[in-house]
Each structure stands twice: as structure tokens, then as C-alpha cells.
Amino acid sequence: MASKASFTPEEWARIVASPMVAGMAITAAEPSGLWGLLKESMSSGWALLEVQKDPNANPLVKAVASDIADPATRDAVRTSFQDRFKGSQFSEVKEKAIDELRAVAAILDAKAPEDAPAFKAWLxxxxxxxxxxxxEGGFLGFGGVAVSDAEKATLDEIANALDSSSRLAGIAET
Known part of the structure; x- marks a missing residue:
């Protein structure tokens, strides 16, 4: 089983940031006003809290959820975010987030192949x-849809990004 020690500090910061990046990709796909933005942003944090309580969670996922409480890790995550997203236009954020998830998937496949499928499923x-x-849509919380077409498309893009490194590895082996 992989742990923090299995990765370089930069790789670990990227892996720890990945749940927030996944949520950010969804938010950027179709911003849903201030209240929706807050709910979508907070969902990544709730996912980390849920994992800490789940005795059946993948150990690498649990390690990420636990380590985010470390101030040094939070600083590294902040630096990682700034390196990848600073100066980005809002219209670029979704694509950059998906590219980052693709890179995280490649890191997981290379350094934690036994944990990669469970971690990607969690993302x-x-x-x-x-x-x-x-x-999404509606007015003052009335009407609208739970998941917009843009968000559905982004969920598909995220799934493809997370699975792309696995497919590429399979192609290289044949």
C-alpha cells in the first residue's frame, strides 16, 4: 500500500489537492451563483471528512484526508494550486483542472498502482x-436541475482524464 512516503513532496501536494481540483472542475463547468458556488466548493471538504470516518476507505485516500490537517501539507497544496492556476482566466480553469487530474492519475498509476483504481474512483x-x-438553473433555489448538462459532460471528461493514463499504459504494454 502506498503512503505519503511513496511520493515526492510535490507529487504528494498534487495528490492531496486533487479532491479540490475535481470539485473546482465541476464549479468551473457551470457556475451556479454564490450559494451554488459555496455548496460545490464545500463538497470537497465534506468528502475528506467522510473518508476519515469510513473504516473501509482506501488507505491512500485516508492518508490524504488525514494529512490535509498538517499545516505544512496545506502550505504545499496552496503552492501547488498557485503554480497550476495562478493567472488563469475563469474560462481556462476547467481545462487546467482536468489536465491536473490527468497528471495526478499518471502519478498514481506510476507510484501507487495497487491504490490507483480506488483513489480514482473516490475522485x-x-x-x-x-x-x-x-x-443549476431555476430561481432562488426553485426549479433547476441537480446536475446540468455541462456538469454531466465535465464528469465524463474527469472520468476520461482519470482513466487515460491506465489506457495509455495498457497500450504501451501491447
Whole structure:
């Protein structure tokens, strides 16, 4: 089983940031006003709290959820975010987030192949939770849909990004 020690400090910061990046991709797909933005943003944090309470959670996922409480890790995550997203236009954020998830998937496949499938499944779950956190459309919380077409498309893009490194590895082996 992989742990923090299995990764370089930069890789670990990227892995720890990945649940927030997944939520950010969803939010950028179709911003849903201030209240929706807050709900979608908070969903990543709730996902980390849920994992800490889940005795059946993957050990690498649990390690990420536990280590985010460490101030040094939070500083590294902040630096990682700034390196990847600083100066980005809002219209670029979704694509950059998906590219970052693709890079995290490649790191997981290379350094934690036994944990990669469970971690990627968890990231897809985090993205789904973010998509369902705030209604899209409607007025003052009435009407609208739980997951917009843009968010559904982004969920598919996230799934493809997380699975792309696995497919590429399979192609290289044949």
C-alpha cells in the first residue's frame, strides 16, 4: 500500500489537492451563483471528512484526508494550486483542472498502482458530489436541475482524464 512516503513532496501536494481540483472542475463547468458556488466548493471538504470516518476507505485516500490537517501539507497544496492556476482566466480553469487530474492519475498509476483504481474512483465520487451539491438553473433555489448538462459532460471528461493514463499504459504494454 502506498503512503505519503511513496511520493515526492510535490507529487504528494498534487495528490492531496486533487479532491479540490475535481470539485473546482465541476464549479468551473457551470457556475451556479454564490450559494451554488459555496455548496460545490464545500463538497470537497465534506468528502475528506467522510473518508476519515469510513473504516473501509482506501488507505491512500485516508492518508490524504488525514494529512490535509498538517499545516505544512496545506502550505504545499496552496503552492501547488498557485503554480497550476495562478493567472488563469475563469474560462481556462476547467481545462487546467482536468489536465491536473490527468497528471495526478499518471502519478498514481506510476507510484501507487495497487491504490490507483480506488483513489480514482473516490475522485470521481468527489466530482459527482460537487455536481449534485448545488442546483443549476431555476430561481432562488426553485426549479433547476441537480446536475446540468455541462456538469454531466465535465464528469465524463474527469472520468476520461482519470482513466487515460491506465489506457495509455495498457497500450504501451501491447
Amino acid at each position: 470521481r465520487h468527489v466530482a459527482q458530489e460537487a455536481a449534485e451539491a448545488g442546483k
